[in-house]
Amino acid sequence: NAGVTQTPKFRVLKTGQSMTLLCAQDMNHEYMYWYRQDPGMGLRLIHYSVGEGTTAKGEVPDGYNVSRLKKQNFLLGLESAAPSQTSVYFCASREVKGPRFSTDTQYFGPGTRLTVL
């Protein structure tokens, strides 16, 4: 049971390049999330998914696209990277069970540090 894994761990892009970040979870969770973490700002939600084949916008979705073709994977794409997208990206999946959501926990991956030059 690996939990939540993210690929790659580090990446450097030039402005205008594209890339895809992969998040995988082996816990059979329905909900998955992408956040970015910037100094002094905490984490902000980019996009999320409530199940396979569904996605929705979060707080800061501009410049990003996502896909959830398989339940265990949640991909975050940057079509044309900009320096403002330099950040640490975290993926999370959410476990919900029990009456009245007695267990309701997001599990985070280790993060991807992205630098856009």
Added chain:
Amino acid sequence: GNSVTQMEGPVTLSEEAFLTINCTYTATGYPSLFWYVQYPGEGLQLLLKATKADDKGSNKGFEATYRKETTSFHLEKGSVQVSDSAVYFCALSVIQGAQKLVFGQGTRLTINP
């Protein structure tokens, strides 16, 4: 809108000192409140949570009480250890279905032996 404000860091304490990290929130509706911890080089881990007013969350010696009247969820620990050195995030969620978390800016805690 919904927002979370944490005390400015960094916070540096000696081992066995008492810890308080302040957290206040603004929210529409009735939020659930969380504390997450991030150890160096790792992702965030849920430390504790509270889902309604006057609830107390606790874990690993840390406690926080959901105070609706003061819109606060302050984190406390009676005796900190070097291993508690980390960044602590307060967060809220107001939409039960999707649990979209809103985070504070984080407080870096360093404990010296």
